Amino acid sequence: MPIFEYACQDCGQQFETLVRSGTVAECPSCHSTELEKLLSVFATQGSTxxxxxxxxxxxxxxxxxxxxxxxxxxx
Ligand SMILES: [Zn+2]
Incomplete structure (x- = not known):
C-alpha cells in the first residue's frame, strides 16, 4: 500500500499517510483536503x-x- 507525503495548503502541516483507492487524504491537523502531494519515499528512490x-x-x-x-x- 503506497505511502504518500502531503503538505496542507491551509495550515502548512506536512504529513505522510496511507492512501487507499477510493479515499481522499485529509490533513490530520485541520482536516482540509486542500493538499499538495509531495514526492513519495518510493518515487524518490534511485533518482536524484x-x-x-x-x-x-x-x-x-x-x-x-x-x-x-x-x-x-x-x-
Ligand atoms: Zn491542515
Missing part, C-alpha cells in the same frame, strides 16, 4: 533528478528499475 528524462524503453535489464536502463546507474 528529473531534469534529464530518459526515453521510455521499459524496465532495466540489470535491476528491473521501471524507469529503464540508466535509472540504475546511480546505484
Amino acid at each position: 533528478s528529473d531534469a534529464a528524462p530518459l526515453p521510455a524503453v521499459g524496465p532495466c535489464g540489470t535491476c528491473g528499475h521501471p524507469a529503464g536502463p540508466g535509472s540504475c546507474a546511480v546505484h
Whole structure:
C-alpha cells in the first residue's frame, strides 16, 4: 500500500499517510483536503533528478528499475 507525503495548503502541516483507492487524504491537523502531494519515499528512490528524462524503453535489464536502463546507474 503506497505511502504518500502531503503538505496542507491551509495550515502548512506536512504529513505522510496511507492512501487507499477510493479515499481522499485529509490533513490530520485541520482536516482540509486542500493538499499538495509531495514526492513519495518510493518515487524518490534511485533518482536524484528529473531534469534529464530518459526515453521510455521499459524496465532495466540489470535491476528491473521501471524507469529503464540508466535509472540504475546511480546505484
Ligand atoms: Zn491542515
